[in-house]
Amino acid sequence: MGPIRNIRDVAEKHLCTGCGVCAYLEPDGIRMVDDLGQGRRPLVEDGAGTGEALDACPGHAMELPAFDPKSGHLKELWQGWGPILELWEGYATDPEIRLAGSSGGAATALSLFALEQKRSSGVLHTGARRDVPYLNETIRSQDREQLMGASGSRYAPASPCDGLQQVEDAAGKSVFVGKPCDAAALNRAEALRPGLAAKIDVSIAIFCAGAPSTLGTLEMAKQLGVPEQENIDSVRYRGNGWPGMAVVRGTDTAGKSVEGSLTYADSWGRILQKFRPWRCYSCADHTGEFADLSVGDPWYRDIPEGEPGRSLILVRTERGREFLEAAMAAGALTLEKAAPHLLPDSQMNLLHTRGAVWGRNWACRLLGVAAPKYRRMGTGKTWLQDLSFKQRAQSFYGTFKRVFTKQLYKRRPVVPFDAACQDRGDRG
Numbered sequence: 001m002g003p004i005r006n007i008r009d010v011a012e013k014h015l016c017t018g019c020g021v022c023a024y025l026e027p028d029g030i031r032m033v034d035d036l037g038q039g040r041r042p043l044v045e046d047g048a049g050t051g052e053a054l055d056a057c058p059g060h061a062m063e064l065p066a067f068d069p070k071s072g073h074l075k076e077l078w079q080g081w082g083p084i085l086e087l088w089e090g091y092a093t094d095p096e097i098r099l100a101g102s103s104g105g106a107a108t109a110l111s112l113f114a115l116e117q118k119r120s121s122g123v124l125h126t127g128a129r130r131d132v133p134y135l136n137e138t139i140r141s142q143d144r145e146q147l148m149g150a151s152g153s154r155y156a157p158a159s160p161c162d163g164l165q166q167v168e169d170a171a172g173k174s175v176f177v178g179k180p181c182d183a184a185a186l187n188r189a190e191a192l193r194p195g196l197a198a199k200i201d202v203s204i205a206i207f208c209a210g211a212p213s214t215l216g217t218l219e220m221a222k223q224l225g226v227p228e229q230e231n232i233d234s235v236r237y238r239g240n241g242w243p244g245m246a247v248v249r250g251t252d253t254a255g256k257s258v259e260g261s262l263t264y265a266d267s268w269g270r271i272l273q274k275f276r277p278w279r280c281y282s283c284a285d286h287t288g289e290f291a292d293l294s295v296g297d298p299w300y301r302d303i304p305e306g307e308p309g310r311s312l313i314l315v316r317t318e319r320g321r322e323f324l325e326a327a328m329a330a331g332a333l334t335l336e337k338a339a340p341h342l343l344p345d346s347q348m349n350l351l352h353t354r355g356a357v358w359g360r361n362w363a364c365r366l367l368g369v370a371a372p373k374y375r376r377m378g379t380g381k382t383w384l385q386d387l388s389f390k391q392r393a394q395s396f397y398g399t400f401k402r403v404f405t406k407q408l409y410k411r412r413p414v415v416p417f418d419a420a421c422q423d424r425g426d427r428g
């Protein structure tokens with residue numbers, strides 16, 4: 001497939017995570033659009049996307065620094081999970097935030113703390129589009145109501161880095177919330193643009209096993225009784241309980257109001273996860289290794305029905321440690337220190353994916369298909385040490401099959417979706 005020379009190559013060769021940082025860095029030549037079968041993707045003018053945009057792009061390359069024993073990072077977690085200084089478990093002290101949040105409402109509570117203490121003047125994150133509720137948009141929230149309106153994980157494409165100019169232009173600092181690939185993109189953009197770095201209070205990554213394309217949301221809505229996308233009024237994927245229900249509101253073909261819901265196990269396990277783009281299968285960082293703080297589910301035990309949410313919080317940098325300590329001191333979060341083993345106990349599937357990625361990416365390269373380059377991210381050692389023989393073999397032969405079934409050997413141009421003409425497209 002040849003080398004990656006520009007952002008269009010990244011997008012068309014199945015490497016784009018949809019973060020949006022290229023559009024922030026090169027707004028004259030690149031804009032983010034919705035491609036229903038893939039996700040948020042860059043539309044690139046001829047000749048654009050070769051400089052800073054390509055340097056910051058996490059889609060084709062990611063690199064961690066070497067482990068430094070003096071850094072305070074936990075050695076036992078480095079290979080599988082990247083830099084971690086401390087682990088905490090708990091929840092948003094405000095019960096409304098805890099209930100609304102996906103896990104224990106940590107991301108929203110941390111964001112609100114920054115606004116209320118006037119450390120930050122805004123929070124750059126993701127919410128449902130008001131005009132097209134099955135799509136997402138980047139928003140910079142400035143008060144509690146806006147934050148609450150965007151709480152809960154949206155298992156659908158989002159590109160929060162396309163809003164980084166708002167952060168740079170704002171008076172005061174901002175909190176950033178995004179998926180691990182979004183946090184990695186921000187990290188690279190901060191290194192390239194000191195003006196941006198000076199405006200970031202803290203970056204928070206939410207754990208992510210993969211962001212399904214919009215076709216996943218539309219399939220879920222169809223199964224819940226709203227088959228026409230223009231009849232969807234709202235989509236929620238999680239939250240309002242732990243893990244909470246996926247809820248779609250709208251009207252059916254007879255014009256009758258519908259409110260359909262599915263458990264998280266059903267919505268993710270039976271529908272959404274099948275719509276993850278290939279880049280999520282070749283993703284090594286599912287827990288936000290380039291963020292200051294990462295938040296996810298402490299799923300190391302069975303959760304009895306009705307239990308209010310809890311969050312696992314990883315402190316990855318000194319900036320993150322200072323922020324979390326201040327949030328705890330202000331009473332925004334109720335937390336207790338967590339033992340390091342609770343991370344693998346909670347998210348073993350993500351560790352296995354990190355290992356499988358090594359096999360998947362080598363299988364791609366052997367067939368001439370582009371694969372992300374990971375430096376010092378421990379994928380090879382994880383493949384060798386944490387996967388069974390069967391899993392190691394599967395990572396190769398499963399990929400050989402997928403290269404053909406998903407036509408990964410072919411370039412896939414970005415197909416922009418125009419919500420106004422409601423063209424659903426036909427590609428999965």
Ligand SMILES: Cc1cc2nc3c(=O)[nH]c(=O)nc-3n(C[C@H](O)[C@H](O)[C@H](O)COP(=O)(O)OP(=O)(O)OC[C@H]3O[C@@H](n4cnc5c(N)ncnc54)[C@H](O)[C@@H]3O)c2cc1C
Binds near residue numbers: 298
């Ligand atoms: C695609 C996807 C995959 C996930 N996979 C995992 C997983 O494998 N393991 C796990 O533990 N948890 C996973 N989650 C859930 C999420 O990481 C946890 O629930 C996390 O603990 C956040 O919960 P919270 O209560 O702190 O967040 P909340 O307080 O509910 O806040 C959520 C924040 O995330 C932002 N957000 C929502 N959707 C997106 C999006 N698509 N892209 C970027 N930002 C978004 C919101 O704007 C909000 O700021 C996934 C979430 C998503 C969106």
Ligand code: SF4
Binds near residue numbers: 021022056058060
């Ligand atoms: S991963 Fe991000 S920077 Fe790279 S092409 Fe996709 S949207 Fe652009």
Ligand code: SF4
Binds near residue numbers: 284
């Ligand atoms: S799986 Fe990885 S690449 Fe895909 S959305 Fe999540 S963090 Fe980004």
